[in-house]
């Protein structure tokens with residue numbers, strides 16, 4: 001495992017020099033953030049009209065972007081997870097030490113990391129199932145998605161949606177802190193921005209699910 005070296009910043013706050021794996025983790029994280037933002041907007045096109053969603057899905061299938069891009073997204077998720085997993089406390093003893101430290105530190109960013117680890121594990125499992133189900137029942141149509149959501153998949157999405165958006169929002173914020181874009185002075189503003197951003201994406205996702213629930217064939 002590569003350990004990051006620490007040097008002093010001009011304001012005397014230590015700055016962590018990221019390792020190569022840290023940089024790969026950041027790049028794969030940014031790619032996944034961009035994918036999920038695009039995903040939310042593309043699927044929410046059903047709110048405007050099911051025909052629009054069908055048209056978009058048809059474009060992605062004709063160009064094989066769904067058939068090739070879908071498995072690539074899954075690989076990216078697994079790769080991103082494996083790189084991040086080197087820092088996760090998987091052993092019971094490691095977890096207990098981490099838990100004790102987190103409780104005694106009462107540091108908000110440490111707790112955000114706990115949320116990041118838990119949501120990562122849930123997303124890994126649920127996104128794999130979701131991608132497999134969608135890609136093994138092509139073509140994607142608003143009608144098929146609606147019958148899936150109405151036919152019992154609603155609770156699944158009601159868990160996956162906040163997990164994915166929380167992970168994304170916190171990841172976005174932590175990247176900003178780690179690479180120095182978010183400073184100690186601007187931390188509070190960015191934490192609020194992150195809540196707002198997460199809230200907006202959860203709202204769009206919920207409206208999409210409501211539309212699927214109300215869609216009649």
Ligand code: HEM
Nearest residue numbers: 043070073127131134140145148157160161164205206208
């Ligand atoms: C390339 C891979 C993916 C494809 C092709 C895809 C496609 C779809 C489709 C067609 C739906 C409508 C519901 C359905 O048919 O079951 C949907 C919904 C949803 N997907 Fe995906 N998805 C992909 C990856 C992901 C990933 C990686 C996540 C989260 C980490 C995700 C989260 C969701 C959520 C939360 C919904 C519910 C609707 C919403 O709240 O926006 N999807 N997806």
